[in-house]
Amino acid sequence: GDSVTQMEGPVTLSEEAFLTINCTYTATGYPSLFWYVQYPGEGLQLLLKATKADDKGSNKGFEATYRKETTSFHLEKGSVQVSDSAVYFCALIIMYSSASKIIFGSGTRLSIRP
Amino acid sequence: EPEVTQTPSHQVTQMGQEVILRCVPISNHLYFYWYRQILGQKVEFLVSFYNNEISEKSEIFDDQFSVERPDGSNFTLKIRSTKLEDSAMYFCASSDEEANVLTFGAGSRLTVL
Numbered sequence: 001g002d003s004v005t006q007m008e009g010p011v012t013l014s015e016e017a018f019l020t021i022n023c024t025y026t027a028t029g030y031p032s033l034f035w036y037v038q039y040p041g042e043g044l045q046l047l048l049k050a051t052k053a054d055d056k057g058s059n060k061g062f063e064a065t066y067r068k069e070t071t072s073f074h075l076e077k078g079s080v081q082v083s084d085s086a087v088y089f090c091a092l093i094i095m096y097s098s099a100s101k102i103i104f105g106s107g108t109r110l111s112i113r114p
Numbered sequence: 115e116p117e118v119t120q121t122p123s124h125q126v127t128q129m130g131q132e133v134i135l136r137c138v139p140i141s142n143h144l145y146f147y148w149y150r151q152i153l154g155q156k157v158e159f160l161v162s163f164y165n166n167e168i169s170e171k172s173e174i175f176d177d178q179f180s181v182e183r184p185d186g187s188n189f190t191l192k193i194r195s196t197k198l199e200d201s202a203m204y205f206c207a208s209s210d211e212e213a214n215v216l217t218f219g220a221g222s223r224l225t226v227l
Contacts, residue, residue, distance in 0.1 A: 043220035043221045044218040099164050102216055105156070
């Protein structure tokens with residue numbers, strides 16, 4: 001079935017370090033792909049998305065490219081800040097005739113040291 | 115920016131009690147969803163709702179769960195007889211007619227004692 005696999009956390013980095021959080025997916029068809037972020041004590045916020053192969057989603061310095069050949073959607077940021085500390089969820093969306101369903105990865109907790 | 119609002123933010127209840135979690139989706143959205151996240155675990159799909167009926171539900175969404183949209187604005191999740199394992203953060207979400215981006219609420223934390 002459809003699924004999302006992302007790298008295990010927690011990930012701890014120093015401020016200004018380069019970040020990569022790996023995400024791969026299994027899906028029939030061509031889903032849209034997302035990264036959601038959950039800051040401490042808050043809900044899920046859409047960080048970025050890509051709807052077709054080779055699309056690059058970007059927001060707040062984060063980027064991810066939809067790679068069909070490797071079924072991946074890795075999240076990257078060139079220089080992380082303390083305020084980026086959160087849990088990051090990779091997700092895909094399956095469209096049905098009467099609704100859609102998001103399937104989330106297990107989440108990766110990111111902690112940034114000052 | 116339009117947002118999905120959920121109440122209560124936190125509810126503590128005794129096992130066996132009924133709980134209703136409320137959500138106000140974005141006003142022009144047509145699709146509504148409930149997800150849950152047990153502490154430290156994956157966010158799991160519960161149910162989707164469109165045109166006043168359930169369009170999809172997961173194995174988790176058994177007979178103890180129900181959803182309704184009683185007044186055209188609120189979207190509620192009812193758990194008839196709560197169990198300890200129902201303790202989780204419950205997220206409501208909604209999407210527009212394209213249904214390809216979900217906007218989530220801040221969540222309702224349910225603690226069952």
